[in-house]
Amino acid sequence: MPFIPHTEEEVRQMLxxxxxxxxxxxxxxxxxxxxxxxxxxxxxGLPEMEVAQLxxxxxxxxxxxxxxxxxxAYDHHIPSAVWEVATRGExxxxxxxxxxxxxxxxxxxxxxxxxMMAALMAMDVSNASLYDGASALGEAILMAIRAHRKSKSKKxxxxxxxxxxxRQAANAIVxxxxxxxxxxxxxxDTGKISLTALNDYAGTDITALVxxxxxxxxxxxxxxxxxxxxxxxxxxxxxxxxxxxxxxxxPPGQWGNNGADIACGEGQPLGxxxxxxxxxxxxMCATQKIVRQxxxxxxxxxxxxxxxxxxxxxxxxxxxxxxxxxxxxNICTNQGLMVTAATIHMSLxxxxxxxxxxxxxxxxHRKLVxxxxxxxxxxxxxxxxxFNETAISLPVEASTVxxxxxxxxxxxxxxxxxxxxxxxxxxLVCSTxxxxxxxxxxxxxxxxxxxxx
Amino acid sequence: MLIFExxxxxxxxxxxxxxxxxxxxxxxxxxxxxxxxxxxxxxxMQAVRHYTRLSQKNFSxxxxxxxxxxxxxxxxxxxxxxxxxxPGLVDRHPxxxxxxxxxxxxxxxxxxxxxxxVTGMKAVSLAPMAGAQGEFAGVAMIKAxxxxxxxxxxxxxxxxxxxHGTNPASAVMCGFKIKEIPTRDDGDIDVDALKEAxxxxxxxxxxxxxxxxxxxxxxxxxxxxLVHEAGGLLYYDGANLNAILGKVRPGDMGFDxxxxxxxxxxxxxxxxxxxxxxxxxxxxxxxxxxxxPMVDYDxxxxxxxxxxxxxxxxxxxxxxxxxxxxxxxxYIYARLLGSEGMTRVAEYSTLNAxxxxxxxxxxxxxxxxxxxxxxxxxxxxLRKEAKELGVNAMDFAKRLxxxxxxxxxxxxxxxxxxxxxxxxxxxxxxxxxxxxxxAMIKIREEAETEADMVKGAPYTLPVRRLDDVKAAxxxxxxxxPDS
Numbered sequence: 056m057p058f059i060p061h062t063e064e065e066v067r068q069m070l071x072x073x074x075x076x077x078x079x080x081x082x083x084x085x086x087x088x089x090x091x092x093x094x095x096x097x098x099x100g101l102p103e104m105e106v107a108q109l110x111x112x113x114x115x116x117x118x119x120x121x122x123x124x125x126x127x128a129y130d131h132h133i134p135s136a137v138w139e140v141a142t143r144g145e146x147x148x149x150x151x152x153x154x155x156x157x158x159x160x161x162x163x164x165x166x167x168x169x170x171m172m173a174a175l176m177a178m179d180v181s182n183a184s185l186y187d188g189a190s191a192l193g194e195a196i197l198m199a200i201r202a203h204r205k206s207k208s209k210k211x212x213x214x215x216x217x218x219x220x221x222r223q224a225a226n227a228i229v230x231x232x233x234x235x236x237x238x239x240x241x242x243x244d245t246g247k248i249s250l251t252a253l254n255d256y257a258g259t260d261i262t263a264l265v266x267x268x269x270x271x272x273x274x275x276x277x278x279x280x281x282x283x284x285x286x287x288x289x290x291x292x293x294x295x296x297x298x299x300x301x302x303x304x305x306p307p308g309q310w311g312n313n314g315a316d317i318a319c320g321e322g323q324p325l326g327x328x329x330x331x332x333x334x335x336x337x338x339m340c341a342t343q344k345i346v347r348q349x350x351x352x353x354x355x356x357x358x359x360x361x362x363x364x365x366x367x368x369x370x371x372x373x374x375x376x377x378x379x380x381x382x383x384x385n386i387c388t389n390q391g392l393m394v395t396a397a398t399i400h401m402s403l404x405x406x407x408x409x410x411x412x413x414x415x416x417x418x419x420h421r422k423l424v425x426x427x428x429x430x431x432x433x434x435x436x437x438x439x440x441x442f443n444e445t446a447i448s449l450p451v452e453a454s455t456v457x458x459x460x461x462x463x464x465x466x467x468x469x470x471x472x473x474x475x476x477x478x479x480x481x482x483l484v485c486s487t488x489x490x491x492x493x494x495x496x497x498x499x500x501x502x503x504x505x506x507x508x
Numbered sequence: 509m510l511i512f513e514x515x516x517x518x519x520x521x522x523x524x525x526x527x528x529x530x531x532x533x534x535x536x537x538x539x540x541x542x543x544x545x546x547x548x549x550x551x552x553m554q555a556v557r558h559y560t561r562l563s564q565k566n567f568s569x570x571x572x573x574x575x576x577x578x579x580x581x582x583x584x585x586x587x588x589x590x591x592x593x594x595p596g597l598v599d600r601h602p603x604x605x606x607x608x609x610x611x612x613x614x615x616x617x618x619x620x621x622x623x624x625x626v627t628g629m630k631a632v633s634l635a636p637m638a639g640a641q642g643e644f645a646g647v648a649m650i651k652a653x654x655x656x657x658x659x660x661x662x663x664x665x666x667x668x669x670x671x672h673g674t675n676p677a678s679a680v681m682c683g684f685k686i687k688e689i690p691t692r693d694d695g696d697i698d699v700d701a702l703k704e705a706x707x708x709x710x711x712x713x714x715x716x717x718x719x720x721x722x723x724x725x726x727x728x729x730x731x732x733x734l735v736h737e738a739g740g741l742l743y744y745d746g747a748n749l750n751a752i753l754g755k756v757r758p759g760d761m762g763f764d765x766x767x768x769x770x771x772x773x774x775x776x777x778x779x780x781x782x783x784x785x786x787x788x789x790x791x792x793x794x795x796x797x798x799x800x801p802m803v804d805y806d807x808x809x810x811x812x813x814x815x816x817x818x819x820x821x822x823x824x825x826x827x828x829x830x831x832x833x834x835x836x837x838x839y840i841y842a843r844l845l846g847s848e849g850m851t852r853v854a855e856y857s858t859l860n861a862x863x864x865x866x867x868x869x870x871x872x873x874x875x876x877x878x879x880x881x882x883x884x885x886x887x888x889x890l891r892k893e894a895k896e897l898g899v900n901a902m903d904f905a906k907r908l909x910x911x912x913x914x915x916x917x918x919x920x921x922x923x924x925x926x927x928x929x930x931x932x933x934x935x936x937x938x939x940x941x942x943x944x945x946x947a948m949i950k951i952r953e954e955a956e957t958e959a960d961m962v963k964g965a966p967y968t969l970p971v972r973r974l975d976d977v978k979a980a981x982x983x984x985x986x987x988x989p990d991s
Contacts, residue, residue: 057844058583059856060937069863069938078855081862082755084724084881089756096625100846103587110591110840113611117604118596124603127827134524136556138593144570145563148584151781153576153917156969157909160565161780167511170987174545180985186637186783189827220827223815227799227823228644231651231683275539303532305541321827328593331612332602332828333637334783346983352781356987357979360964365971369979375640375677376920380686385640385677388771392779395559402511402555406544408525418530440535461605469603488526 057100119464121494123423125444125485126271126469127188127218128332129324131299131412132489133396134403137326141396151352151388155367156359161391162366165354168398175301175401175409176294176318177308178340183352184389188321189221191337192265192295193228194350194384195319199263199291200234201383202316202345206289208260209234214248216241216270217295219474243477246274246437246446248281256288263291266315268307269300272483273444274437282311291316298338299324299416300442302409307340317341326400327393336390336397347373350384415488416443419495423486426499430506436481444485446471446478450506453482460501467498511548511558512987521552546989565970566780567914573940577885577917577929578672578720580750580772582857585841588775592836602828606811612832613810617803619839620787626850627749627766628759629789633798635830642767642786643678643714643745648822649765649790649797650712650741651682656797656820662711662739668697670721670921675714675745684711691923695723695877702731706738716745717761718752718883720921721876722861722929732762741765741794746786749773750933751858751884754851764791773853774838785834796820801829856934857884860941864932867945872952876924885931887924894926899955899962901926904948906973907965911947 061069066078075081082090101109122130141147145160152158152165165183172181185191196211213222213236226236237256242249247270264285269275278294285292294307294315301307307315323335341349347370355369375382404412420443427433432450449456453470460467468484475481486495532540550558567574574581592598600612620632636642647665654662665679666687676686689701697719713735717725725731735742744758744766750773758766770776770785790798800821802813812829815821845853861882868888869875876887894900905915905928917929932941955962966972984991 056852056856057849058585058935059852060935061856061859065938066859069859073859073862073866075862078859081855081858081881084726085752085756086726086729089729089760092628092757092760094625094754094847094850097622097847097850098843100849101843103585103844106587106840106843107591109843110594110597110615113614114594114596116596116611117600117609120604120608122599122601122604124601126603128602130599130601132524134521134552136552140556140559140563142589143560143563145566145568146780147589147777148569148581149566149780150574150576150579150581150778154567154905154909154915155974156906156966156971157567157572157914158565158780159970160562163510163565164559164562164780166985166987169985170510170512171545171547173986174547177545183781186641186831187826187828190637190641190825218827220824223824224826227648227825228681231648231681233683275535277539279538301541302545303541304535305539306545309542328598328833329601330598331600331609331832332830333826334831334833335827336783346985353985355979356984357975357982359972359974361972363971365974367974367976367979369976369983369985372980375673377673378677379673380676380680382673382677385644385674385681386638387640387674388638388782388784390779390783391781392777393783395780399555399559402548402550402558403521403524403552404547405520405525405549406547407520409547410541410544411526411529414530414532415526417532417535421534440539457605458607461607464608466601466604466608 120466121464121497122466123468123484123486123498124466126483127321128329129487130329130489131324131487133326133328133400136403137396137399140399141392146395147392152368159366162354164395164398166356166366168394169354171401172338173340175298176340177306178318179343180346181340182349183354184394185337185339185351185386186390187333187335187337189224190228191319191339192221193225195293195317195339196225196229198317198348198350199293202348203262203291206260206262208262210237210261212237212239212256212261212264214239214241214265214267216246216248216272217265217267218271245439246272247276247439253284261288261290263293265293265295267295269297269442272437272446273441274439275441278305278310282315286311286313294318296320297324298322299409299413302406303413322397325397327396334390334393336393348383351386352389412488419488419490420486423484423495426495427502430503432506436478443487444483446481446483449480449482451480453480456502456505459505463501465498465501510987511550514554514558515549517549519549519551521555523552572912572914573936573944574914575916575930575932576914577931578747580931580933582775582933583935584775584777585844588837588840591840592833597836610810613803615836615839617805617810619835620803622842623768623787623789626754627789628757629766630792631795631798632787632789633802634787634835635799635801635825636767636786636788637826637831638784639767639769639786640674640678641825642788643674644681645788645799645822645825646743646765646767647679647682649794652797652822653794654711662709664709665711666705666713670719670923671714672720672745672747691721695721695880696725696727699727699731703734706734710738710740712741712743714743714745716747718748722883722886723877723880724883728761751854753854755854765794770834770838775841776834776837783831783834785831785838797822799823799825853934860932860934860936861886864930864941871945871949876927885929888928889924890926893952893955897955898959901928903963904951907951907962908947909966910968913944913947
């Protein structure tokens with residue numbers, strides 16, 4: 056009984072109090088024919104020591120790699136204090152702050168998180184988080200449809216250069232609500248949103264334009280021009296951005312003439328480990344004007360009976376537990392623990408630390424690309440500025456390269472062939488500030504040897 | 509004090525950032541940020557002390573009894589966290605090749621198998637990132653199933669009036685209309701009303717069993733037959749799976765699709781409100797529609813099942829593979845428990861709830877469904893106390909905090925007035941249960957003699973009752989230096 060405290064005597068005492076002969080009697084309202092089945096296939100329980108041995112053995116199988124994959128998940132430095140503090144039992148094992156007086160720690164932290172995230176995006180407001188970047192885009196599209204009352208088309212322009220999984224998840228989330236996601240191709244020279252293709256929709260009723268910064272190829276879009284295009288065509292702008300990059304790049308609230316309407320994305324680069332893709336957290340910021348259309352939990356500052364400052368869940372009239380079928384979203388939890396980590400992370404780095412980490416990541420990436428493109432036949436695919444990843448073209452199949460280098464524990468990047476066959480043999484490579492010079496040299500040497508052999 | 513208010517210009521946690529700013533000279537100036545964001549400027553110790561102190565303002569399972577009904581606040585074993593964060597697992601990139609992912613993939617595959625057996629379903633996808641997303645995925649599969657059969661006129665989902673708010677909200681996101689049916693005085697749903705509601709427009713029904721009123725739906729087999737005869741499918745909301753784990757299985761009851769809340773039944777952390785994990789299980793006819801990715805094993809290696817393998821899938825719900833790190837914690841928990849341990853979860857959570865129910869009835873509190881067994885939770889109604897003493901369920905809840913107990917779920921389900929939904933879980937000892945009951949008795953005594961004092965509670969927490977109206981009217985949700 057790994058975590059059950061009852062002694063035999065206590066069980067007897069409790070059954071006597073209830074007036075039952077056995078624990079099994081307590082299940083006598085369940086039809087008996089439903090109660091015979093086998094749990095074959097579920098192993099016997101193990102003591103912690105043996106489970107630990109098993110998990111160490113499995114973890115070792117996946118360890119010790121030189122990873123140059125980005126594609127939406129980035130291996131940045133995380134201060135030790137972040138997870139030491141975030142996994143304190145008082146954060147780790149608390150629930151949604153329904154009893155505000157007994158949850159002021161989580162509530163104040165979330166208010167600080169909202170403040171930091173709004174500042175980073177240069178937007179008015181932030182919610183307390185969503186599940187991840189991809190589902191946050193789905194929710195942002197639904198929010199834009201609700202908020203843009205003058206637009207009737209329910210058409211949303213989504214660039215082909217946005218993360219393929221984001222496009223797929225957003226589609227899965229919105230497709231049953233008569234919303235049309237229209238794909239805008241990228242320019243084959245620059246990798247940016249094709250302005251020619253975009254202009255086909257000028258003057259028509261478009262509810263929103265989605266802009267990725269950087270986009271999936273690492274390329275920086277001309278965000279001012281695109282946002283102005285949306286403004287001129289009465290479409291809302293939804294920014295999907297890397298939050299760490301926003302410490303050095305122009306943030307969504309300052310794009311175009313009036314800024315983006317909604318900014319969302321993946322919060323993982325702010326103190327969350329790679330962990331096979333989750334749990335991460337989706338963030339969402341918006342202008343004050345449309346705050347009541349936001350999905351998810353929002354924390355407000357208020358006062359108590361004695362006039363003392365305190366924090367509580369607010370604008371709950373938007374949410375499913377009150378509005379049921381008329382709620383802004385079915386979402387109930389946020390990603391509380393991940394946001395706890397991100398808030399501590401941002402506090403430790405501050406604006407300058409975040410900018411230095413972003414710039415160092417950019418710098419390491421330049422070194423990687425200059426090493427790789429010195430190899431004959433390896434070229435940069437798009438002639439555009441990038442943040443910390445680049446699409447490179449190869450003289451051989453990308454899958455061949457990935458397999459060969461993986462044999463030396465070098466994970467060389469993300470093969471673009473499945474999602475973008477038109478790019479030919481192309482690999483998306485990334486470096487963060489954590490990458491060492493010797494790992495970069497190893498990658499370059501192994502690739503050179505493979506190509507020239 | 510906010511972290512921003514402890515800031516000093518130029519102060520920093522020096523160990524945490526690169527020592528200098530690398531050049532950005534290759535980036536066009538118009539794409540760069542001109543002014544830095546307003547962030548705290550504090551030392552490492554200041555940040556650690558601030559957030560440690562904030563943590564101490566929380567009630568949590570590790571510090572307090574937390575009998576929040578429908579949330580299964582049981583002990584979160586520490587091993588589940590530390591082992592899920594082993595290097596190799598915590599550092600694995602979501603797009604690492606399968607050749608370098610066999611450790612992780614084997615855990616995911618084994619978890620799928622365990623969940624299949626314990627719920628009696630044919631197949632499981634771990635993709636949904638929370639219970640509400642599992643509900644969305646389940647209802648989307650019901651829609652995809654009917655659509656694939658050309659049975660597109662089924663536009664209605666039936667939901668009992670006592671259901672979680674997420675049920676109707678999820679069904680609406682999938683494009684369905686909602687039809688509510690009532691709950692009878694004995695806690696079971698009204699089968700006659702169900703018969704009237706069923707028809708060629710019925711896509712399915714969403715049920716929680718044990719239900720949200722804390723009792724087992726006794727006529728579940730008849731309900732399943734009725735819904736199936738009408739051409740609809742049955743959706744199981746797994747919020748209360750803890751009550752029946754290893755004792756009875758949703759698959760055997762006739763459900764076609766279920767979601768499980770691993771942050772409840774499999775004890776992954778609630779984390780101050782997430783992350784959760786809401787895997788879905790299905791019967792054979794819904795298998796083609798499961799959300800991707802899943803993990804397959806061919807006898808020698810584990811691999812991801814993708815859209816190419818499952819052209820009819822409802823698609824992908826996250827950028828990668830769901831809340832993988834939470835799934836790892838659930839897997840570790842499942843291995844610690846094993847099959848016998850899982851069965852004991854249901855047995856001892858039910859024992860604790862029935863013990864509390866009986867003792868509270870003996871102490872004069874009114875059970876909402878007095879003739880019924882408790883499951884892993886039960887409801888008492890404080891309507892008598894509210895009427896006679898002027899002290900309502902919210903007042904009891906707030907005063908409980910002063911006694912060092914987190915309040916149960918209050919005012920849910922909505923159909924029971926002045927209700928407490930109480931779920932002790934199996935990891936609490938008889939002492940904590942007795943302590944809670946004593947506190948309730950004392951609060952009732954206080955209410956008889958000094959009602960106003962109780963109505964002003966709590967007194968011993970960092971703040972007293974908060975002005976929620978002000979919070980919503982004078983919205984202050986981000987800090988600024990002049991606020």
